Amino acid sequence: MKNFVFFIPLIFFQTSCNNNAAKEKLEVEKAKQANAINYIIGIGKIIPKNDIVQLSSPVNGIVQKIYKNENDSVTVGTIILELEHQLEDEKYVYLGNQITTQSAQINVDAASVEELEAKVGNAKTELQHLQNLLLKGAETQQKVDDANTNLKALTSNLNKLEATVTVSKSRLQEIKTNLKSAQLERNQKIIKSPINGRILELTVLIGSSVSIQESFAQISPNGRTIAICEIDELNAEKIVIGQKAWIRSVGSSDTLSTGTIYFASSFLKRKSLFTDQSGEKEDRRVRTIKMLLDNPEKLLLNARVECVVNISSNLKK
16 A cells, blocks of 8 residues: 555656646747748758859851960959950951052042033033034034044043942942951950950960850959849749848858848749759749848859748748
């Protein structure tokens, strides 16, 4: 009987301990659920707001000179490199010489036109004078006919020379057009920066070839730095523009930078930023978001990060 009485309090004590453990476990689960509700996490990377520019050449060629290196700052129009352009230079000089020659010929022909115009004017005056004398009987018909024939010959020569000048001017315009094309072809061999920014990567050397199909440099444009992230479709609808967020290294709890969501795509797509392996088959979809970062100075572009979005304000509404 005494043993039985002692056993009963023991049962109550064990039950109480079990209840406390269960309560603690329940509290932990509630805390986890609260965190899961307040924050959602996605995978992303650091990029410039205006994205990295992949620079390629408009023409194929061999690198002749390199003016800039990786990490150098550039502005719009800064020459980065030159491709070989000797043939283009020779063509440009040749067409320039043709323009000089053609212009000189036009000037000579124009002077000849002026001379013939003067002769035609004199011939008309002479013909009129002879016709007046013929009416008075002071000149022969033969003289008048000869003067008329001379006027027609001069007029014919003048028309031919004026036509020649017109053709020469058209030819000059054609050469000038070809010169502009030659200059454009030459300029295409001089690769310039299309933006203000900083060269991240330059993958060519002097003597190497570049192709219009391949990028040979990456330029980071000046401006804000952002994190572009992918949020799983299960949480995609919880994203709202203006939500506060932060980024951290993958697997770490240390905050690298805080930020604000300023863009959220209006559709779901396949994962594109990162996949575990090439050719991976994944049925889940993601929503792309972009976060303006408050202090990105020390962040490396293209770094892989975790994006943590605070959605607690959604719940309060």
